[in-house]
Amino acid sequence: MLKVDIKRLKSIINKTRSSLKWRVVEYKNTDAYCFSIFSDSTSKIHNIYYPDQLFQKTEQNLVGFLHELCHAYLAETVHPQFGGIFFWPETSESIIDNVKHVFLTAQDWFVDGMVAKLCGTAFKQILSDDCDMLHKLNERMSNNDKEFEYGSALIFAQYAKYLNSDMAIDDSRLKAVKILLSIDPQKISLAKLELLTAQLLGIENTYACKAEFNTEVGFELFRVSRLFSPLDA
Incomplete structure (x- = not known):
């Protein structure tokens, strides 16, 4: 068991939050099941959503909160x-639903690189706890649950990288784990995010993505295209 210095962890959180230049708006007692942040680059506002429960300052909750602050910091x-x-406006809701879990996995690989x-x-302790929980859930989860499949692949890859430990990984996650480990999570850029996302999408070979500059918003949006399938013919 790793010993976590809660006082130091709180200090890191305060320092990270104070480094943000954009305005921070907090929404407490929301229906969110965990902390989340949405950063609006147009209005330059970070919207922080707190779950509908008393915030217990455990290492797990504190690391989770720091994770969201790192999203905000990297957005700035x-x-x-x-x-x-952020997708191009013409991207259909059905496509977004089919690929969102892949984009979140790629995004969190880099965000957690900053957290680590x-x-x-503290990050290693939470990671170790998450892996123990995953093993218990794994037998009960269907491989058709893509969000769980990619989320668990992310944790397995982090386990291998940060805890230097190998474990048995089934074929449905192995490709994603290898792709994640091939890219340094602490060398953070849009180009790396685009590359990682494209490679993860390539596992199922159904969609491709490209970051293209949009003059209306003033930054790159993701354009997702469906690849041709024999079933489409």
């Missing part, structure tokens, strides 16, 4: 796509 300093997922750099011990 690297690219808005780290503070939300800021508070390595």
Whole structure:
């Protein structure tokens, strides 16, 4: 069991939050099941959503809150796509529903790279706990649950990278784990995010993505295209 310095963790959170230049708006007692942040680069506002429960300052909740602050920080300093997922306006809701989990996995690979750099011990402890929980859930989850499949692949890849530990990974997640581990999560850029997302989408070979500059919003939006399938003929 790793020993987590809660006082130091709180200090890191306060320092990260104070480094934000955009205005922060907090929404408490929402229906969110965990902390989340949506960063609006147009209005330059970070919207923080708190779950509808008393905030217990455990290491898990504190690391989760720091994770969201890192989203906000990277949205300001690297690219808005780290503070939300922004698609071209013509992108259909059905396509977004089919690919969103892939974009979130790629995004979190880099965001957690920053978290691990800021508070390595606490991050590793939470990661270890998450992996124990995953093993218990794994047998009961269907491989048709893509959100769980990619989310668990993210944790397995982080387990291998940050805890230097190998574990048995089924074929449905192995490709995603290998792709994640091939890209340094602490070298953060839009180009790396685009590359990782495209490679993860390539596993199922159904969609492709490209970040293209949109003059109306003033930054790159993701354009997602459906690849031709023999079933379409």
